[in-house]
Amino acid sequence: MRIEIEDLHKSFGDLTVFDGLNLVVEQGEICVILGRSGQGKSVLLKHLVGLLRPDKGSIRIDGKDIVPLAEKELYPYRMRFGMIFQNAGLLQSLNVGENVALPLLEVRGRDYHATMKKVAESLRSVDLEGKERQPVSTLSGGQQKRVAIARALLQDADCLLFDEPTAGLDPLISKTVDDIIVQVNRGTGGTCIVVTHDLVSAFAVGTRIHLLDDGKVAASGTPEEIRNSDNDIVRRFLARSLEPEAGRAAGGANGG
Secondary structure, three states: OOEEEEEEEEEEOOEEEEEEEEEEEOOOOEEEEEEOOOOOHHHHHHHHOOOOOOOEEEEEEOOEEOOOOOHHHHHHHHOOEEEEOOOOOOOOOOEHHHHHHHHHHHHOOOOHHHHHHHHHHHHHHOOOOOOOOOEHHHOOHHHHHHHHHHHHHHOOOOEEEEEOOOOOOOHHHHHHHHHHHHHHHHHHOOEEEEEOOOHHHHHHHOOEEEEEEOOEEEEEEOHHHHHOOOOHHHHHHHHHHHHHHHHHHHHHHOOO
């Protein structure tokens, strides 16, 4: 899936979130969206699936502008996206297999037995083979994120949207999630969009990184280009973001 966002404007009352935002996501890449809190990263994901409409601008998916589409016309485009929520978005009343199968059984009305075979394959791809009957409440945070990824994979989505996939996870589990994102991207050839505050994750998974600031894309580039950028906005963002990491590393080195 190729996505082109042009001159996007969005305000909520007096609060301007986007003020002429332009962004291109190429087919098959892992696009990382960075930015301070309140810069509209998650709001951007909601625009891509039509949950929010811009005040002005276009969002073209494989050349088709979805902004003017009626709700019924949007449905086929929404079904091309798989969403991995920040909190995983699993239902505690269902076991792992039932959570993964839910979109196909409830939304698409697929056959139960055929779906459960696909569930097993999807769980295997995220290293959770044989966990179908396990209660969600017994899973770690990292395992719940992986179940959410398996659920999205089951939909055969053209584009996976990750909202803070490593939030609240320790560094080792975060690396596991990062590795799965890269593995899924390479295995399916699909497009991935990752919204994150985690710079380690951003540089580990990103094919291309975009930094949002003041309603626009302040900078775009490969991880190496962003890391070595002389753009003042980028340099300030990286410096601010790395300070807490340095503090935590020092605390760990001192036995904290």
